[in-house]
Amino acid sequence: MTKAIRFSRTGGPEVLEYVDVNVGAPGPGEATVRHEAIGLNFIDVYFRTGLYPQPLPSGLGQEGAGVVEAVGEGVTHVKPGDRVAYAGRPNGAYSEKRNMPAAILLKLPDNIGFDTAAAMMLQGMTVQYLFHRTAQLKAGDTILFHAAAGGVGLIACQWAKALGVNLIGTAGSDEKAALAKAHGAAHVINYNTENFTQRVKEITNGQGVSVVYDSIGKDTFIGSLDSLAPLGLMVSFGNASGPVDPFSLGELQSRGSLFVTRPTLFTYVAKRPDLEACAASLFDVVGSGKVKIDINQRYNLADVAQAHIDLEARKTTGSTIILP
Known part of the structure; x- marks a missing residue:
């Protein structure tokens, strides 16, 4: 048995x-x-x-x-x-x-x-498709990656650094923020003590980021949209805080013609x-x-x-x- x-x-x-x-x-x-x-x-x-x-x-x-x-x-x-x-x-x-x-x-x-x-395997191939296919990141890009001290996040921090990408991470404690920073994040925001959207705008001189990678879902979705530059891409690839509430497509238009995708690894490797x-x-x-x-x-x-x-x-x- x-x-x-x-x-x-x-x-x-x-x-x-x-x-x-x-x-x-x-x-x-x-x-x-x-x-x-x-x-x-x-x-x-x-x-x-x-x-x-x-x-x-x-x-x-x-x-x-x-x-x-x-x-x-x-x-x-x-x-x-x-x-x-x-x-x-x-x-x-x-x-x-x-x-x-x-x-x-x-x-x-x-x-x-x-x-x-x-x-x-699952976490690493997730980062691979997110960085190389969902968005084709290149050196000099600035992105926001939620849960940067998690399994996917720590891989993402290192892979972004290897690509020359500036990764702004979020984490739930100073200890986790330090961990993400040690693994290559350019900046880390403690979302329990700081407003991550406001800090992203400060870090990017008001421009916002080109891509947000969000595995948190409900709690961070609108703030993630507000962190994007015009024509930016919102990648919602998880629901750790619960599924995202329904929203109007006008939310994308009003923030600068944004793009949104809800990908899954298994489609990319089918x-x-x-x-x-x-x-x-x-x-x-x-x-x-x-x-x-x-x-x-x-x-x-x-x-x-x-x-x-x-x-x-x-x-x-x-x-x-x-x-x-």
């Missing part, structure tokens, strides 16, 4: 159950992966609470790294013994072992360990060539040392409910992994 997390109703962390499951032979197009490390991400909370609906009962988790134990019919790009990592659906990464679609598996370079891979290119870019920037993955929390699989409690309370910094 294999240990895994399952839940049969939506709700708080208490709905997560640590149970035994049977993992049979992989079907056509599938691979059996034995996890060495599993990623924890805020999207997991969205599925657990029902913000993102899915059929129940279900597993949880979309990111992991481990070793291929077996492959099903038609699978040729990975084989038993390969070191692999992934980020993508279906949910089920919170497990010692699972059968999963082989199409989302990526071979790990020898210089990237399992813990690092599990901590970076085609295998795009997935491989995105991952290769991430592997390169991490392998070169320009971006280091900070794993600041580790939880055992049996304790994943506590991991969710800490994540929602914003007690975590950097990346978090679960150990099977």
Whole structure:
């Protein structure tokens, strides 16, 4: 038997159950992966609470790294013994072992360990598409990035610095602000003691930024729009404070013909060539040392409910992994 997390109703962390499951032979197009490390991400909370609906009962988790134990019919790009990592659906990464679609598996370079891979695939590929495809950032650009001390944020701070981009970050405490600054943010705003919109205008001499990256959602959306320069791009890629309220398109016109997008990683990597290119870019920037993955929390699989409690309370910094 294999240990895994399952839940049969939506709700708080208490709905997560640590149970035994049977993992049979992989079907056509599938691979059996034995996890060495599993990623924890805020999207997991969205599925657990029902913000993102899915059929129940279900597993949880979309990111992991481990070793291929077996492959099903038609699978040729990975084989038993390969070191692999992934980020993508279906949910089920919170497990010692699972059968999963082989199409989302990526071979790990020898210089990237399992813990690092599990901590970076979803967050790192998110930064890759945000910086290189949603907006094509270039040296000298000035951007605003919320939650700069989180897992995605610390990767973004380093990647922005490597690109020559001036990243203004926000964080909820002076300690978190210092952490983001140490990872390459040009400026960091403590949103609990400062008005971030006002500070952005001060930092940019009243101009505003060209792009805002906002994973907070409801609490920061309007302030983010107010931080943009005319023709700026608002990238809303998360809902940590709740979904954004409906708003009039006139809000964009009145602030200078702004653009808004609500992207998701899985659209950007839906085609295998795009997935491989995105991952290769991430592997390169991490392998070169320009971006280091900070794993600041580790939880055992049996304790994943506590991991969710800490994540929602914003007690975590950097990346978090679960150990099977």
